Amino acid sequence: LPAALEAAVDEARAAWLGARADETPLAVRSSAPHEDSAASSFAGHFETRLGVRGREALRVAVRAVLASSLSERVIAAAARTGLALLPPRMAVLVQRLVEPTCAGILFTRDPVTGAQRMVVEMVRGSGEAVASGRVEPARFTIDRATGAIERAGGDPALSPAPATLHELAALGRRVEALFGGPQDLEWAIENGRAVLLQSRPITGLGTAARREGRGDFWTSANSQEALAGPVTPMTYTLMLPLIERGRRAAFEALGVGPLPGAYMRRHLGRVYFNTDYFRRFLERLPGAPTEIFDMLLFGDATRGSALRLQFERLRPSPRLLRLGALVARTWWSAQRRMDAFVPRLERALRRMQGRDLARASTPALVRQLLEARRLMEHGFRLHVLGSAMAGAHYLLLSKWLQAYCGDRGQGAVDALLERAHRAATAQAYDALLALAEQARTQPALAACLRRTAQPEGGEPADRLAALEAVPGGTALREGIERFLARYGHLSRTEAELAAPRWREDLDYVFDVLRHLLEREPAAGDRSPGRVRRRDGIRRVHAALRRRSQALAPLQRLVFTQLLRWAERYAPYRENMRFHALRAYEQVRRVLLEFGRRLHARGLLETRDDVFFLQWSELPTVLSLPPGTEQAARWRERARARREAFERFSRAQAPKFIWDDGSPAPAPARRHPVGGQAAFLEGVAVSGGVVRGRVRRCDRLEDALELAPDEILLARLAPPSWTPAFLLARGVILDIGGMLSHCAVIAREHGIPCVVGVREGTELLRDGEWVTLDAYAGRVYVHRDEVTRDATGGQRRTDTERTGTEPRGG
Incomplete structure (x- = not known):
């Protein structure tokens, strides 16, 4: 410490303490400006020293608290909350250490x-012990x-x-x-008197309270899966x-x-959805649970499982009859409409792919662009x-x-439908394997795959040609070309037009192949989740067969038909997206050709600057003569937007925001349980119970190095992470919903998965042992x-429970 500060x-x-200075125990605590707010909490990140006695011990404690503002853990947490660019500042509190008879926490809401x-x-x-979750406290509520x-x-x-x-x-x-809002207090009772130790805003206040005076609540959860950045x-x-045309048609x-209010917006270049807008929409639909979108799309539900959704009883009305007729018509025609789209798309793609865009006239390119957009829109609506x-x-x-299965009903569904999804992206992984x-x-060949890099500006064909010089390389090249013909339209960031497709940049394909080669070869079934749950699936089927014998004939018919329909429609969610992206690739191809021409004429600095124009601006820019002042302005506008995009890419955007763009708190998902463990809560999307070590992965390359006993922990998992899913013992994600891509892949392969945990990447540490209860x-x-459940009872955590049959079975 500086000499002046020590003095x-x-x-x-x-x-303060006078003659009692050396004998009085002190608490030395942190008080950073951004340590605790309604949007984020740094609780536990900074140093605290208790029971400090003596002058030298106090100096050491003050120095330790100040230094903790520069720790790697604090810097990483600041980056995740958007505070990384602020200089670290720290005040230090020195307090008399209380010797309480009892102590605890008070939430004012x-x-x-x-x-x-x-x-x-x-x-x-x-x-x-309360704050850390080591013991189970006595709990009381006080009506305000x-x-x-x-x-x-x-x-x-x-x-008390x-x-x-x-x-x-x-x-x-x-x-x-005093602070003007709901507070989270730490208190103690000393000598019969309440003592306030600390107060901070409640992070993660429930929906009813968080709306007060702050406008609507926005989330990036659903969009981040397909658009991981700006x-x-x-x-x-x-x-x-x-999207707007689809919304209007649905509302009508x-x-x-x-x-x-609005339902979609951009903030720091990212796409956010207004969850309150979707709740208002559901409030207009008879009998619909208002949190159904939260669970299916946004991973923002408080119920944890689809089984806990409550549907209201409906009273007959003319509107209800009209809605029932609409549902019946939609259900009757859905499969036919989706199946008819694929051959139509195939015919259109054969025409488009057979055209030489470099030689096409501008009107011909415009026609192809509009046709590709119509196909893409149709495909995404069917998705x-x-x-x-x-x-x-x-x-x-x-x-x-x-x-019939109690709280294991969802797990039974996951087991029954495990092989029904047939997702095209999962098949892509099988092909890579x-x-x-x-x-x-x-x-x-393996050595060649490791060292063959595609140079910037190089062509994928050159990289594939390098395989020809190696024994067996011709056959592998032909296999990769067949893979690209089927799956080459996919991308690491599939919804972003500017993102290269796999057939344009082979880095993704070669990276996955290289990591697979570095692992032991798969034995038997390729999916670890299927291996763990095969016996469990048999038990589920057997239990339901036994139960069906006790059901009335009509009940058996209902179950059989529901299962048949669920199996029939399970693949469509992923596969219609897969086909829509094939048309989306054609949109990108035409835009790149326009970008090449505009760059050659000096209207854009680079070919890819075409993606920094707006759709409605494209005809204007195409009509501009080069060398004019107006052309220079458009060139500068595209460059400025590109630079803003690059700045947004480096920024850490909040997961949730209010109407004014300020960060909003994530509702709390951390709970003290029993005397042994704490648990985080999210949305169960693929049943099973496994125990393992968590491994935080921020990049696909990290996830591809998972060990057999590791559980994948990540903020989100775009579709390109499918190979890593199938290597994981289980999956924990901060972001996601029941209909997200990761949920579909996890269910298809029997991988226990919980999404929407929100704080998992902040609270869990690499190597920490957890039990993932995805029921x-x-x-x-x-x-x-020993892990205890919410009732204080012991739970087994061995992998035998991954295939638990329904209760009573």
Whole structure:
């Protein structure tokens, strides 16, 4: 420490404590400007020293707290919350260490629901055990209006006097009034008196409270799977009118009038969706749960499992009859419409791919661009229809099985439908795996794959030609060419027009092959999830067969038909997207040709700057003569947008925002449980229970190096991560919903998966042992070899439970 600061600390200590300075225990704590806010919490990231005695010990403690603002952990957390560019600052609090008889936490609002009640958790002695989740505290609720106290569980032996709880409630109101919002207090009782230790805004306040005065709540969850970063102007302005036409058509068909607010926007270049807008839409539909989009699309539900969705009883009405007729017509025609699209698309693609775009006239290019856009729009609408059909039948079968399988109904559905999805992207991985096994037989080929890099500006054909000089290379090249003919239209960032497709840049294909070659060859079934759950699937089938014998004939017929429909529609969600992206690639091809021509005429600095024009601007720019002042302005405009896009790419955007663009808190998903573990909660999308070590992966390359006992932990997983999924013991994602790509792949291959955990990448550490309960949507963090569930009972965590049959079976 600087000498002046040491002197100031010594002087303040002496003036405060006097003759008792050396014998009084002190607490030395951090107080950084951004440590605790409604949008984020850095709790536990900075240093705290307790029981500090003596002048030299105080100097050491102050120095340690100051230094903790520069730790790698804090810098990484700051980057994730968008604070990385702020210089680190730290104030240090020195307090007398309290010696409490009991201590705990007080929320001035219910932190989960936002209800108008206070929640108190307390333990004997220090409150540190409550904050860390090491012990189960006694829990009480205090009604803010009446002061009525209710015990909410926990240690039954701890029964404070009502006067103590009312004193804590009064303290909470004073602090809440001082800071102007709901607070999370740490308190202690010393000598019969309540002492305030710390207060911070409640991070992750429930939906009802978080709306107060801040406008609508926006999430990037659904968009981030296909657009992991900022979106280019061309992509956004092409997609927005298509989405708007689909929205208007849906609202008109459902009889829903205009709703207040916008439903989609850009912030820091990223796409966000207004979850409150979608809730308002669902409120207009009879019987629809308002959180169904949260669970299916945004991973923002508080129920954890599809089984807990509650559908209201419907009363007959003319509107309900009209909606029923619409649903029936849609259901009757859905499969026929989706199946008819594929051959039509095939014919159109053969025409488009046979044209030499470099020699085509501008009018011919425009016609092809518009035709590709129409096909793409049709394909994406059918993708939405396929998602609705797959999701609806999945939910119907889940709810039906719930009556016969209890809370394991969703797990039974996952097992029954495991082989029904047949997702094209999963088949792409199988094809890559076959190519890797083919190359494994030739060591020289494997070495060639590792060192063959595609130079910038080079052609994929040159990279493939390098394989010809190696024994067995011709056969491998032909295999890769067949793979690209089928799957080459896919991309790491599939919804971004500016992103190269696999057939343009072979880095993705070669990276996956290289990592597969570095692993042991697969034995038997290629999917680890299938290996673990094969016996469990047999038990599920057997249990349901036994139960079906006890069902009435009509009930057996309903079950059989629901299962048949769920199996029929399961593949359409992913496969219609797969085909729509084939048309999307044709849009990109034509735009690149326009970009080449505009660059050659000096209207753009680079060919790819065409993606930094807006869709509606393209005709204007194409008509400009080169060398004019107007042409120079458009060139500069595209360059400025490209530079802004690059800045946005480096920025850390928040997961959630308010209407004004300020970061919004993620509703809390961390809970203390029992005396052994804490758990994180998300949305269960593929059933199973596994125990393993978490491995955080920020890049596909990291995920491809997963060890057999590791559980993949990531912020999100775009479709290009499919190979890594199939190497993982289980999957935990901050972002995602039941209809996200990762959920479909996990269900198809029997991989336990929980999404929408929100804080997983912040709270879990590499190598930490967890139990992933993908039936309940929970991730239990081990502090002992035994994990306890929310009721305090012990759970087995061995892999035998990954195939647990339905309850009572």
